[in-house]
Every structure is written in structure tokens, then in C-alpha cells.
Amino acid sequence: MELLIDHVSKRFKDKTAVNDISLKLTPGVWGLLGANGAGKTTLMRMIAGIMPPSSGQVMYGGVPIQTLGEQYRNVLGYLPQEFGFYQEFTVQDYLAYAAALKGLPERRSREKIRELLERVSLLDVRGKKIARLSGGMKRRVGIAQALLNDPAVLILDEPTGGLDPGERVRFRNLLSEFAHGRIVLISTHIVPDVEYIAACHAIIRDGRLLATGTTEDLVGLAEGKVWNCTIPADAVPEYEDRFRIVGVRNECGGSVSIRYLADQPCNGSSAAAPRLEDLYLWLSPQGGEESEGREQ
Amino acid sequence: MRILHLELKRVMKSRLTWVLLALALAFSILLAWLPVTYCYSNDTDEAGNEVRLTGLASVAYEKKRQADAAGVVAPERVREAVETYQACLTAYGVTESYNLPEGVYEREILPIAPLLHGVKEAFADPDTGMAPSIMEIDPARLDDYYSICEARIVSLMETEQPDSPAAQHRAAEMYRQVEKPFEVYPGMNSAIMDYQNIMGFLVLLFCVVIAAPAFSAGYQSGADDILRCTRHGRAELGSAKVLAALLVSGAAFLICAAAYLLTANSLFGWECTETSIQMMYSIVTLADMNIGELQRLFAAAGLLSVLASVSFTLFLSAKCRTAAASLASGLVFCIAPTVVSMTAPETLSAWLCSILPASSTSIQASVLYAVTDFQFLNLGGLAVWTPYAMIGACAIEIPLFAFLAVRSYCRHTAPGG
Numbered sequence: 001m002e003l004l005i006d007h008v009s010k011r012f013k014d015k016t017a018v019n020d021i022s023l024k025l026t027p028g029v030w031g032l033l034g035a036n037g038a039g040k041t042t043l044m045r046m047i048a049g050i051m052p053p054s055s056g057q058v059m060y061g062g063v064p065i066q067t068l069g070e071q072y073r074n075v076l077g078y079l080p081q082e083f084g085f086y087q088e089f090t091v092q093d094y095l096a097y098a099a100a101l102k103g104l105p106e107r108r109s110r111e112k113i114r115e116l117l118e119r120v121s122l123l124d125v126r127g128k129k130i131a132r133l134s135g136g137m138k139r140r141v142g143i144a145q146a147l148l149n150d151p152a153v154l155i156l157d158e159p160t161g162g163l164d165p166g167e168r169v170r171f172r173n174l175l176s177e178f179a180h181g182r183i184v185l186i187s188t189h190i191v192p193d194v195e196y197i198a199a200c201h202a203i204i205r206d207g208r209l210l211a212t213g214t215t216e217d218l219v220g221l222a223e224g225k226v227w228n229c230t231i232p233a234d235a236v237p238e239y240e241d242r243f244r245i246v247g248v249r250n251e252c253g254g255s256v257s258i259r260y261l262a263d264q265p266c267n268g269s270s271a272a273a274p275r276l277e278d279l280y281l282w283l284s285p286q287g288g289e290e291s292e293g294r295e296q
Numbered sequence: 297m298r299i300l301h302l303e304l305k306r307v308m309k310s311r312l313t314w315v316l317l318a319l320a321l322a323f324s325i326l327l328a329w330l331p332v333t334y335c336y337s338n339d340t341d342e343a344g345n346e347v348r349l350t351g352l353a354s355v356a357y358e359k360k361r362q363a364d365a366a367g368v369v370a371p372e373r374v375r376e377a378v379e380t381y382q383a384c385l386t387a388y389g390v391t392e393s394y395n396l397p398e399g400v401y402e403r404e405i406l407p408i409a410p411l412l413h414g415v416k417e418a419f420a421d422p423d424t425g426m427a428p429s430i431m432e433i434d435p436a437r438l439d440d441y442y443s444i445c446e447a448r449i450v451s452l453m454e455t456e457q458p459d460s461p462a463a464q465h466r467a468a469e470m471y472r473q474v475e476k477p478f479e480v481y482p483g484m485n486s487a488i489m490d491y492q493n494i495m496g497f498l499v500l501l502f503c504v505v506i507a508a509p510a511f512s513a514g515y516q517s518g519a520d521d522i523l524r525c526t527r528h529g530r531a532e533l534g535s536a537k538v539l540a541a542l543l544v545s546g547a548a549f550l551i552c553a554a555a556y557l558l559t560a561n562s563l564f565g566w567e568c569t570e571t572s573i574q575m576m577y578s579i580v581t582l583a584d585m586n587i588g589e590l591q592r593l594f595a596a597a598g599l600l601s602v603l604a605s606v607s608f609t610l611f612l613s614a615k616c617r618t619a620a621a622s623l624a625s626g627l628v629f630c631i632a633p634t635v636v637s638m639t640a641p642e643t644l645s646a647w648l649c650s651i652l653p654a655s656s657t658s659i660q661a662s663v664l665y666a667v668t669d670f671q672f673l674n675l676g677g678l679a680v681w682t683p684y685a686m687i688g689a690c691a692i693e694i695p696l697f698a699f700l701a702v703r704s705y706c707r708h709t710a711p712g713g
Contacts, residue, residue, distance in 0.1 A: 045521075045710045048521075048525050049525065050521055050524055050525060050709060050710040051709050051710045052709060069530075070527055070528075070530075073525055073526055073527050073529060073530075074527040076525055077525075078521070078522060078525040079522070080518055080521040080522060082518050083517070083518040083519060083521055083522055084514075084516075084517025084518045084519040085517070085519055086306055086513075086514075086519055087310075088306060088309040088310045088311070089306065089309070093305070093306070093309070096302065097302050097303075097306065098522070098523070098526065100298050100299050100302050100528070101299065101523055101526035101527065101528045101529050101532075101533060102526045102527050102528070103526075103527040103528055106298070142522070145522060146522075149526075149527070
């Protein structure tokens with residue numbers, strides 16, 4: 001099964017949030033990279049079927065998801081970027097509610113909820129009201145609900161927001177185990193979150209798809225554009241004006257080692273091995289700066 | 297069923313729901329008690345001193361004093377009452393009962409007062425509607441009391457609905473079918489019905505507050521984004537939310553109405569509910585029922601009105617993007633019938649108040665007032681009595697708005713930006 005995003009656009013009154021994006025998602029973990037405001041959330045909502053595209057369509061197994069309706073939702077797991085819970089629910093109640101809506105039989109849902117609560121380390125707080133949980137815990141409840149129905153298509157919009165480093169590692173491991181034979185799409189603007197678990201990536205900016213491919217393919221695009229150089233500390237501002245500096249490390253004797261992106265290096269530079277983040281920044285000339293307001 | 301059960305569990309776990317339901321029940325009992333506190337009577341003790349009785353003591357005193365008046369309101373009993381009244385006032389040389397010497401009214405007139413209800417109205421001038429004083433009525437004419445009442449409804453309708461012969465005919469026909477002679481069992485007053493109206497309106501408000509966030513709160517918090525991506529997250533969840541809100545509201549209203557009627561009727565006496573409504577309201581009231589039946593009809597109409605209003609509020613909730621917007625618009629529609637009845641022209645008001653879902657239990661425009669009024673909706677040659685229109689409209693609106701709420705919920709899309 002594959003998920004085909006076919007010339008999908010979304011226009012709001014005065015803004016085109018997603019502009020003619022086409023992408024074929026095959027089983028595996030996909031990273032959707034883009035700065036805040038790039039159109040990731042809008043694209044995710046259209047893939048999840050809760051926002052209709054202005055043009056184009058999303059197809060699963062060759063059939064538009066609107067036509068599939070309940071069949072598509074039956075294989076879908078979705079974690080929005082921003083989401084709320086009913087204040088009156090405990091963790092257990094909420095997951096039981098979500099499991100019923102996902103059509104899990106009662107006994108199966110009890111087993112699955114327990115299993116997932118263990119996986120996301122929330123077993124101890126299952127009787128607690130969600131409103132009283134920390135941001136990271138709420139996020140983990142969100143992740144658990146998305147996995148309840150063992151979805152064939154898992155859409156996670158900024159899933160690691162609010163998670164501490166340990167939780168991020170556990171989340172990545174959980175997802176790696178889960179992803180076999182499934183389509184998992186993770187949107188983020190934090191590249192390391194997907195660099196090691198996503199086999200393929202799509203990079204979008206201003207609603208347009210800039211690049212797509214495997215990690216290796218994409219990293220290859222940044223080959224010959226990443227450089228290291230050691231310069232006097234007081235020269236950093238001058239270099240910042242000339243180059244896109246992506247890393248600065250203090251060295252002995254008042255000098256600093258910089259890592260920067262450029263087509264042509266300055267004197268004394270040596271080529272550095274590119275990483276996915278380098279390509280992402282290379283393709284985002286604005287430096288991945290966050291656009292004003294909330295993402296469309 | 298499982299989703300409905302979980303949705304009901306969710307609604308009933310909300311502290312707001314419990315607080316509002318508890319308040320509704322407490323208000324229902326309090327409102328049933330309040331009319332008792334307004335009752336007062338003056339008695340004279342053995343030493344000849346005037347004693348003021350209040351509350352249940354007053355109710356008991358009046359029941360005791362008027363015990364002989366209780367029963368069937370046969371024309372000859374009305375005639376005797378009028379003769380007694382006229383003889384009493386003539387003996388004291390006054391023309392109005394409030395000019396009688398202290399204690400005389402309580403002794404002479406109070407015991408027969410229930411039988412005198414409506415006599416002046418029955419003899420009102422057909423052209424001006426002005427009622428004569430009882431002293432001006434010829435007791436001999438009272439032998440034909442109910443024929444006079446039937447003639448009065450004809451003249452009244454000619455004044456009330458001059459352009460609608462259909463309404464005039466329908467009203468006269470309805471009144472002819474009212475069982476006569478009437479019955480009266482003293483002790484209860486119309487405040488009981490007014491407070492039942494207030495009770496219904498308060499429960500309506502509480503139910504609307506509970507129902508208003510049903511969909512919109514999920515939209516606002518983003519909780520809905522997750523739920524609508526699930527297998528049963530559209531029509532099934534929407535239907536479960538609608539059903540849960542209707543069940544909770546319906547149960548709340550039934551419990552509160554039952555608590556109100558049990559309390560009020562126990563305080564004033566269940567036998568009072570056998571009184572014909574013509575002996576509490578206008579003598580030419582069109583409905584063929586007693587007070588108990590009116591209470592039950594009003595409760596049933598109130599239930600339908602609450603369910604229709606909740607259904608409509610759910611529709612608003614499915615349309616609004618924030619809980620505050622759905623709550624505000626829901627409450628506006630609760631008070632709309634009252635505002636319309638006070639401000640709109642009569643015909644427009646009659647139509648709007650018959651259609652608006654909250655009408656049946658709204659203040660000043662409820663089914664209670666419609667039953668005791670003489671308004672008809674005229675459509676071509678058809679005249680529909682407004683209580684029928686109100687109840688019919690609610691019965692249609694409950695499934696209609698429930699369907700529209702589910703449909704709107706299914707069609708809702710996540711907001712941009």
C-alpha cells in the first residue's frame with residue numbers, strides 16, 4: 001500500500017499554505033522537514049483527512065481518502081501538532097474512549113491500552129486526569145492514542161515537542177520498532193529527531209516541496225557545500241555576513257572553529273562531511289527562521 | 297452503544313454537569329416551595345383579635361374555610377353563591393367586597409369565593425369586554441351559566457381574532473367540547489403554574505449550558521482533530537454526542553419536573569389538581585383539562601422544548617468554532633421568545649414564539665400562557681391553536697436539529713492558521 005499525495009494545494013483567503021505538492025509515501029518512516037510556517041501542519045491535516053485540499057487529492061491504495069472514508073480512518077493514526085483533551089478524562093478513560101472510536105473490541109482495547117501505557121511510561125499515571133499531567137506526559141498520551149489501532153498509516157505532527165531528551169530517545173526507539181511495513185510520516189523542524197529513524201525525507205518551504213529522497217540521496221545534495229575553518233574569534237561577525245554559519249566551537253588561543261555552508265569556501269577551509277541538517281539549512285536560505293504567527 | 301455509553305460517562309464525569317444538575321434540582325424544589333411563602337390569610341381568634349396566617353397555615357385555613365365550595369360547579373351553586381354575595385354586600389350597604397367591615401369578607405364571602413371565579417367574565421359586555429360587578433348580575437340568568445360562557449367565547453373571539461372566522465369557529469368548537477360543569481377544589485393558585493414555568497426555564501438554561509460545548513469545545517481545544525480521524529469518529533461519534541446530550545437533558549428535566557410537581561402538589565394538596573383550569577384561569581379557556589392535566593401537559597411540552605433547544609444548541613455547537621460562541625448563541629435563543637413576545641407585533645410574535653425551540657418553556661411566552669390564551673396561527677383558511685403549533689414545532693425540531701448537528705459535525709474541517 002502506498003499513500004499518494006497528488007498535486008495537493010491548500011489556499012486560504014490571502015495565503016497559499018500548500019502549493020501543488022506531489023509525493024508518494026511508501027512503507028517506512030518519512031520525515032517531513034520544514035520551518036514553522038512552511039505548510040507542514042496543513043499538509044498533515046490534508047493527509048489525515050480533516051482538511052480538504054483546495055485542489056489535488058490524497059489517495060491510499062489508489063483510492064481517494066474521501067472515498068475510502070471509514071476504511072481509511074480505520075488504518076490511520078494521527079497525532080496533531082496542537083491538540084487538547086477533554087478535561088474530565090483520566091489517561092485510561094481517554095484511551096478507552098479513543099479505542100472505542102477506533103473500533104477496538106473492549107478486551108483488546110484493555111490489553112492494548114496497558115501495553116501502550118507501559119511503552120510510553122504512563123502506567124503509573126493512568127488514573128490521573130490528563131489536565132494535571134505535564135506537557136511531555138500529555139504528548140505521550142497523544143502518541144499512545146495514535147498507536148492504539150496499530151495503524152498502517154501513522155501521521156505525527158511535531159511529535160517530539162515537549163519531550164525531554166530521554167523521552168525523545170524512547171520515542172524514536174518505539175517508532176523504529178513500530179514502523180515495519182507501515183507508512184509513518186513525521187513532521188518536524190528539528191532535524192535530528194528524524195535523521196536516524198527516517199529512511200526518506202521531504203523538505204518543504206513556503207508550501208512547496210523542495211527536495212525528496214532517502215537520507216543518503218539528500219545528504220549527497222549538500223556534498224561540497226559544507227566547510228570547516230578556524231578563524232580569530234573577533235572575525236566571526238564578518239564571516240556571519242559572508243557565509244551561512246551552522247556551527248561555532250571555541251578553540252584555544254582566542255580562535256574559533258566554524259562550520260559553514262557555501263558554494264565556494266574561503267581560504268584555509270576544509271570540506272566537511274554533510275549531514276541532513278546541513279542540507280535542510282542549505283535549502284532554507286532564511287535560516288529556518290520561524291515565520292510570524294502560527295503555521296497555516 | 298459502547299460509544300454512547302462512553303460519551304455519557306464523559307459528560308457525567310464533568311464537574312460542571314453535576315453542579316448544574318444539582319442546582320437545577322435544588323431550584324426545582326425551592327421554586328415549588330416559594331408559592332407557599334406568598335400565601336397569607338386573616339383569621340379572627342376566639343378573643344376577637346385578627347390573626348395573620350402565612351404559608352402552609354394559610355393554605356390549610358383557606359382550604360378549611362372553602363371546603364363547602366369544593367366539588368362540581370353546578371349552575372345552581374353559582375347562583376346561590378352570587379345571591380349570597382349580593383345579599384351580604386346589600387346588608388352592609390356596600391357595592392364592592394373590599395368595602396366590607398373587617399372580618400366580614402373572611403366570614404361571608406371567602407367560603408363561596410371559588411364559585412364566584414369567572415362569573416363577572418362570563419357576563420362581560422360582548423362589545424367592550426368590560427366585566428360587570430357581581431352586584432349587577434341577575435342571579436336568575438345563572439341557571440343558564442354554561443350557555444352564557446359559550447356565548448362569551450364567541451364574542452371574545454370576535455374581538456380577539458376579528459379577521460379569522462376559522463379561528464373564531466375553531467375556538468367556539470373547542471370550548472363546546474370542554475367538559476362541563478367545571479370542578480373546583482380550593483387551595484391552589486396560579487403561582488404554582490408560573491413557578492413551574494420558571495423551573496422549566498432554569499432547567500432549559502442549565503441544559504443548554506451543558507450541551508453548548510459538545511462539539512465546539514473539541515474544535516477549540518483540538519481534541520476533535522484526533523477523534524474525527526478515528527473509524528467511528530464522524531457520524532457515530534456525532535450521533536453519540538447528540539444522543540448523550542439529549543438523554544442527560546431529558547432526564548434532568550424529567551427529574552426536576554417530577555420533583556417540582558411532587559413538592560408543589562404535596563404542599564397544596566393533590567385534590568386541587570382536579571380543579572378545571574377554567575376555575576383558575578379564564579372561565580372561557582379553550583382547553584378541556586384540569587390543573588393536574590395542565591401540569592402534565594406543561595411538563596411534556598417543557599420536555600419537548602428543552603430537547604428541541606438542546607438539539608438546536610448542538611447544531612450551533614457543531615457550527616461554532618469556540619465553546620463561548622456556541623454557549624452565547626444558545627443562550628440568546630433561550631431568551632429570544634421572551635424578547636420577541638415583548639417587542640414584536642402580535643402576529644409576528646405568535647408565529648415566532650410558536651417556532652422558536654425554547655418557546656414552550658420560555659418566560660411570558662410558554663405553552664402555559666398559550667393554553668390560557670386565545671391565539672391562533674392563521675394560514676390560509678386554517679387556524680391552528682398556538683399550543684398545538686408550539687408542541688408540533690418542537691416535535692419536528694428535535695430530530696431535525698439533531699440531524700443537522702450530526703451533519704454539520706461530519707462536515708466540519710480543521711481550521712487553517
